[in-house]
Amino acid sequence: MGAIDLSPLLEKSFRFRAAQSELQTKSLLRERLAVKGRQGRCVHIGSETLLNFCSNDYLGLAADPRLVRALKTGVDIYGVGAGASALVCGRSRAHDELERAVAEFTGRDRALLFCSGYMANLALGVSGLVGTRDLVIEDRLNHASLIDAARISGARLRRYPHCDHATAAKLIRTDTKRKLVLTDGVFSMDGDIAPVAELAQACDESGALLAVDDAHGLGVLGNTGGGVLEVAGMDQYRVPLLVGTFGKAVGTAGAFIAGPDDIIEFLCQRARTYMYSTAPPPALAHATRHALEIIAAEPERRTALANLINYFHDGAAELGLPVPESDTPIQPLILGRPSQAVNVSARLRAAGILVTPIRPPTVPAATSRLRITITAAHTREDLDHLLQQLARLLKPGQRI
Ligand SMILES: Cc1ncc(COP(=O)(O)O)c(C=O)c1O
Incomplete structure (x- = not known):
């Protein structure tokens, strides 16, 4: 048997190591902890x-003991895995109950569950809300998953300076038929809050669709923990799409998009990250519903x-x-x-x-x-x- 030529592999390995050491030199290498x-x-x-x-x-x-118990109870009832994507047979009663609880908590008609906030945001780009002839408008400091949603949609992406709603309004007024405006509610790395009322106004005037990702505001801001939209008094007619995550203030994992019936049904039928991914573990949905109850009660x-x-x-x-x-x-x-x-x-x-x-x-x-x-x-x-x-x-x- 002839000797195997390892040089392409070695070359690749050298390339990866060189990339790592460049990160190290620039103080950009991430350390992974094991808590x-x-x-x-x-x-x-x-x-x-x-x-x-x-x-x-x-x-x-x-790590609240009540949530630990709720998760264990959920496992007793539903087992561990969902078994399939939601539209096959993975959607359980626990998911149904959580969707209803989220709708009530956020004051929206309906909610759709995702395995993570990243997947929920990508859903905005892979559901046909916008396509190659359309425009996505975003704050420059939006979370990476919102930027990726625009990229994956194939639409033209325009970004406005951070929280600059006047520039955003100009972009929103441009003559493109379908426009999707995406913003963090609370900005994940800066902690400041998007000008949601001004963005909603500009979207209203131009027929653009507005989605707010309130991963960091939900549970934390507003009298009932409804987040930045509760503080700003924005219902689902002013802000049709609300993304929230469960992995932060809610204390569990997963995410949702909530909004009017027709839009949520549209996403349910077309969002590829919903359709082609195994539903989140039902026990987790069970625990998350308890977490929402705790947030409301405390x-x-x-x-x-x-x-x-x-x-x-x-x-x-x-x-x-x-x-x-x-x-x-x-x-x-x-x-x-x-x-x-x-x-x-x-x-x-x-x-x-x-x-x-x-x-x-x-x-x-x-x-x-x-x-x-x-x-x-x-x-x-x-x-x-x-x-x-x-x-x-x-x-x-x-x-x-
Ligand atoms: C604003 C924002 N949206 C979405 C996400 C992603 O959520 P998840 O961790 O559930 O994927 C994060 C952070 O993780 C975030 O900061």
């Missing part, structure tokens, strides 16, 4: 116990969170820390270079605090940051500790 045990105020990684300031478990529900979680956010802000202002105005749990501390974010993150970790560095391409060049997130599970003492450490590490003149 032992449950999510919560503290996490355990190896021998470290770290105060967790980077999770999206905003209401502290991810507004004190939102109040505690809002108080902690204010406390953090006052403390940061007193110490002169450059934290921008944000009424949401997402508090970005923009440092600049990737290496600066990596260094400050490492020093915080040495002081027992976990805030993973956020770098390009997740955020624009020169805006690498610590994306600090506050949850209802934190205490004022936790925030004091974080603030003290930040003040120590970011003293004027300090090299980072």
